[in-house]
Amino acid sequence: IAGITQAPTSQILAAGRRMTLRCTQDMRHNAMYWYRQDLGLGLRLIHYSNTAGTTGKGEVPDGYSVSRANTDDFPLTLASAVPSQTSVYFCASSASGGGTDTQYFGPGTRLTVL
Amino acid sequence: GQNIDQPTEMTATEGAIVQINCTYQTSGFNGLFWYQQHAGEAPTFLSYNVLDGLEEKGRFSSFLSRSKGYSYLLLKELQMKDSASYLCAVRDSNYQLIWGAGTKLIIKP
Numbered sequence: 285i286a287g288i289t290q291a292p293t294s295q296i297l298a299a300g301r302r303m304t305l306r307c308t309q310d311m312r313h314n315a316m317y318w319y320r321q322d323l324g325l326g327l328r329l330i331h332y333s334n335t336a337g338t339t340g341k342g343e344v345p346d347g348y349s350v351s352r353a354n355t356d357d358f359p360l361t362l363a364s365a366v367p368s369q370t371s372v373y374f375c376a377s378s379a380s381g382g383g384t385d386t387q388y389f390g391p392g393t394r395l396t397v398l
Numbered sequence: 399g400q401n402i403d404q405p406t407e408m409t410a411t412e413g414a415i416v417q418i419n420c421t422y423q424t425s426g427f428n429g430l431f432w433y434q435q436h437a438g439e440a441p442t443f444l445s446y447n448v449l450d451g452l453e454e455k456g457r458f459s460s461f462l463s464r465s466k467g468y469s470y471l472l473l474k475e476l477q478m479k480d481s482a483s484y485l486c487a488v489r490d491s492n493y494q495l496i497w498g499a500g501t502k503l504i505i506k507p
Binding site for chain 1: 402428429431439440441442443446448485487493494495496497498499500
């Protein structure tokens with residue numbers, strides 16, 4: 285593994301189903317983030333984690349949950365998917381979460397909720 | 399509220415120079431980032447400014463004026479591979495990135 289990986293690449297999901305998007309990084313970065321990207325809108329932060337064992341809510345957290353059991357993994361769960369959650373989801377990581385910190389992005393998961 | 403404004407789309411000619419502007423209003427300022435995003439791909443880091451002035455990196459330069467809440471990305475000697483969206487993002491007082499919607503740059507031969 286090099287950098288950040290996300291799985292699945294794409295998914296079509298029926299409304300009401302539960303779905304977990306996976307994100308793994310091998311850069312030993314402390315901070316990790318989940319964003320959604322919708323046409324005509326900027327990237328919007330869903331949840332973040334500044335270090336293993338801690339998480340925080342971003343701009344649009346409703347309907348999503350995260351966990352950070354270790355440094356490398358940061359899964360995003362949709363408990364009961366709704367069509368408005370159709371989007372492209374990007375996971376990102378950064379060394380520390382502050383200062384001149386640069387975020388590095390995974391390839392994204394394209395999710396369609398019908 | 400917090401706001402990042404960029405033009406939606408710009409067109410330029412191969413070999414030319416283009417300037418993509420970004421204005422921002424955020425709660426606090428801890429740096430401004432420019433990312434490039436090709437269609438269907440992830441954003442990739444281009445530049446970072448935290449002090450006023452110009453940062454040059456090869457064909458790309460980025461300028462910041464904190465007093466005006468303004469930045470621009472300057473791309474020189476445009477190549478077809480520069481066709482992409484360019485995202486402006488500001489790190490606010492909570493050290494979170496606030497993102498603009500991006501500027502789609504179309505390069506014509």
